[in-house]
Amino acid sequence: MRLTRSASRALQALCGELGVAYRASVISNGTCWPDDPAAFVREHHIQQVQISFDGLRTNHDRRRHYRKAYRSGKVRPSSFDRAAALVDRLVQVTRVDLRFNIDAKNAEDMCPFLAFAKARGWFSAPYPAIFQPARLASYSEHSAFMRESELALADYDRLRAEARAWLASIGGMEEAETPSGYPSPKRSVCAALADASIVVGGDGLAYRCGLQVGEAGRAIGVIATPSLSGIPIQREADNDDTWWKAFDPCEQATCRQCSFLPICWGGCPKKHLEQDRHALDEQGDYWRQNLARLIANGAHETLTTPIVYDEADQFRGGHADPASTRASG
Ligand code: SF4
Incomplete structure (x- = not known):
């Protein structure tokens, strides 16, 4: 969180100097936010927050459990409850995308989750939440083991159709392939292809693509200094940079x-x-x-x-x- 705040302030200052409009979006598991999320949203010009869910409480908590150091006493905190409480507050102040990761073992949670979201008032809030189903997929070289839990495409499409019907008069739904809802011609599909795209990993390495974070062999640089007064990326390796360009x-x-x-x-x-x-x-x-x-x-x-x-x-x-x-x- 400290890094996020510092980086946001540095980027806002830089954009101010350059006369460039600044806006931010956040992808989060919803468990580690400041006590006043509304103030955080305002201060950092956050226009959109995606909170990820892996099912209802039982399935979500099983997949997103806390590391030992973050548990206190015998009570295991529920990451689902914490994320839901955060969404309650965020839908009052900004757009929230409810990313619902679906696999073969939590598919039955989808409609009950929609009912849960409706009962919490997320689809009728000042900023109505958008439902974003996503099929669990093995996005990185290290996660190929997840392929056996992937839903068949036909099953996933059937579930999406079910969600569309369920939400028809209640709320919005976004499909990953057509975020605007209409298949318009595209000029770009991925920030990793932008000239100055940088993703800073928690491992201190810089990547082109967010889905590569953790694949150290794919990194294109390192964070050169702990100072965040500029963009402290030092190019270290080409790796796939030439391919991306x-x-x-x-x-x-x-x-x-x-x-x-x-x-x-x-x-x-x-x-x-x-x-x-x-x-x-x-x-x-x-x-x-x-x-x-x-x-x-x-x-x-x-x-x-x-x-x-x-x-x-x-x-x-x-x-x-x-x-x-x-x-x-
Ligand atoms: S443009 Fe390429 S990736 Fe997209 S559907 Fe056609 S062949 Fe497949």
Whole structure:
């Protein structure tokens, strides 16, 4: 928290000097916030907070338990209760995204969680909360073991449809692939591709991509000094920095032949870096299954019969050879 405050003040001062507007957003597990979250939101110009949930209390606390040093006495604090109490206060002062991580073992919690959120008044607060379902996925090289807990894409899509129906007249829901709700052409999908993108890890290393934090071999620099009066990043290693700078979805063997390229823009670049065909194929599957529904919604229509595209629609110039995709990354 001390680092967050200092970095925020330094960035605000820098933006003031440069005449640049400053705004911030926070992703948090909701357990370690100042006593007055409203004052913190105001002081640091926070326009959006994402609080992550891994189910209702039992499942959430099992996955997000405290380390020994943070427990006192015999009572185990509930990280779920703490996050929920924080959301109660945050929805009074700023936008809150309720990220709900879904896997095969907590899927049944989703609708009860929505009922819980409704009963707490989160969807009818001054800043109505937005529900953001997310499928548990093995985002880093160290978390491949999570793949066995991942939901099948079809099951996940069914759950999302259930959540959409549940929330229809109650609250908003955001899908990761189409945050605005309509499949508009994209110019950018990822902050890691920005020229000056830096993610500072708790390990003191600097990364391009937040999902790489902890993968020390992927770091592109170190925090050079404990002073936070500037941006104290010292470049130390290139690692994948050259790859990030050169990445262009139009150059990827599969994407460049794909009809969905303008609205997908290659999806998550990290999946290309790691040549994760499984994840990239799922991206195409999402658009084939959902594109017609999203367009209909944009026209305030509902499809009476689902329209699903096939690979011939996706690759109208002929299917890409996955081997060539692997070769080009
Ligand atoms: S759907 Fe797949 S092939 Fe098409 S642009 Fe997205 S990642 Fe590339």
